[in-house]
Amino acid sequence: MDFMLSEQEKQFKRFCKEFAKDKLALLAEKYGETDEAPRDMVAQMAAAGFFELLLPEELGGKGIKALPICLAREAFAGVFCPADVTLAMQGLGSYPIHLAGNPDQKKKYLVPVAKGELLTTYALTEPGAGSDVNGMKSAAHVEGEGFRLNGEKIFISNGYSANILVTFARTPLTDNPRAMSAFILEKGMPGLSVAQRLEVIAPHDLVRLKYENIFVPRENLLGEMGQGFNIAMQTLELFRMTVGAAALGIGQAAFDSALHHVKKRVQFGKPLAEFQATQIKLADMVMELDAARALVYRAAILKDRGERAVGRHASMAKLYATEASFKVVDQAVQLHGGVGLLKGSVVERLYREIRALRIYEGTSEIQRLIIANLILKE
Template identity: 50%
Template sequence: MRDASFLDWPFFEARHRDLAAALEAWCALHLPVDHGDVDAACRALVAALGQGGWLRHTGAAAGERLDVRTLCLIRETLARHDPLADFAFAMQGLGMGPVTLFGTAEQRAWLDRTREGGALSAFALTEPASGSDVAATATTATRVQGGWVLNGEKTWISNGGIADVYILFARTGEAAGAKGLSAFLLPAATAGLTVAERLETIAPHPLARLELRNVELPHSALIGEAGAGFRIAMSVLDVFRPTVGAAALGMARRALDESLTRTATRRIQGEALASLQMVQGHLADMALKIDAAALLVYRAAWTKDRGAARITREAAMAKLYATEAAQEVIDMAVQLHGGDGVRRGSVVEALYRDIRALRIYEGASDVQRIVIARSLQ
């Protein structure tokens, strides 16, 4: 990366700078990986990230806090080198986020496995009729003697089909809407849970639609209290939404680096493309958007690490601006590369496909605008 001066900003401590340098060296040796078989690639990435010790940052010991600046730095760096590596890392954190924040000692045994890279996790919240509207969740968990019986459907579940454990949200009915949801720890091998469909996207990732038919779980599978599912989900997203912005930031930085190389080496009418005033203007705009995004991302992370109970507004601003800005930066990178920018397999073409989903998952851009607007009232 050409410009790492942001690491000197007051948001960071020496340990963050040391971590960034160590991860940069690790990425240079291990990334990118072959994406030919996405399922196999994700399994291999989780194993490698676990062996390298990076996954230990995806969870925290009981009574300790996640360091959100560390999560953001790792996601930014991984995404710059290989967006699929970022995905593999992020899902270990998001998937087990409810256990990290609210899990019992028994449930945290799974967290030990995911932090070591020995198990893959998934966060099963979205349904066919309830994406951004979590309160519309229709999957049910009925209390029975000895535990719970779950029925319903989940879709667009990252790591769906390859996860070893799912954290799943279902309606337990303590109240109407969002107040009647609960979170459950669901091992993938549980009878009645099936992968109904694998979903293909423009940037291949392991995604699936899941069906639950009379899935039986013990009382010990409940995470936190019955009826606290919405609060649990929002607490987890509060932590991980800024990290989505960090991943977008990493992709944008890579796009700018590729563009600087391209415009310095590509010649037009005997001069480097970078000598053209209009091209310089585009490069300046790209750098400006990147720095603005970084400031919002790391402000949110720093605020959370300073002990803020909630950072809903800061997280929404970081996620919204960083993902939208990265889309614009990468689009300009494609333009500056000309025909090579749309050639399948080129770095900027792959980034163009990779960035698009970040403006949708963990709260689409327009949902973040609603969150921000409501915080002003």
């Protein structure tokens, strides 16, 4: 699919892959599977300039382009999951500030995020509001020179490591009682706490957050009151396709491992690769990955060209790439036989890591609903 990329983009893709091979693989060996965002990982990613992909050019960054973020996530995800998650969360937690922040907020937060000095996250989901964001109960009421915020958030990635977060809460307005606003919270604000660290199928820095009477100064409101829903959705529109890219990276790593295995493993007197049943599986796997890659790169290229109606492409990229890569990883485990299920085997880890991607940033079912809604409106 590299024919879709310019020479500069191909070079950047090689750079990402080399970084993953030379640096992230060593960190993966050092930390194993971890639910932390290791400081030396953050420092190395920052030194290599990856967080500058999330900073606009006017602030000294590389401009916020979807394709390079996709290429980096594709290269990182199969190698060291925390690196992929950290790049994604630095983006999800800073893009709302780029979209709606005032110059002071941008200066205060975006530059330190791009240097890796601040870790951030995006806190939207609640126990009663997952797919249905409008089920949100967290609420902020105007009080003096700010807001009083109460509520709770769940499944927040990098929520333990993050120093700041962008969050969303109801701020009823007279003309819109269900209005939602976006706020920047800083760890250490009285009333903001990590109520629980959550353990999931593959280690992931994941928490439940509690907001108990937090006083949020007015200067921490992002944009205008009532703009929260739009800010949340515009952010997801960019980052959704990058989830597809991460899935692709995981699927490709599983495929590579399976390809290596079937050439070596001998049964019935010959390598598995010589059986047609194996070859048919390999052909399907590589075709699925190529189709997924085409959809991911297409969505990113259209977004970077400034096409307005990119929502459908973003959802198709996320949906297809996560579902296809899940099937590829499953087949890779199958091709490994019993050793594919041994703890510590690459495909066993990838099998667990890929699962969440069909759920977060909008489940596969929700992506289908978005695609259908957009088609029906065209």
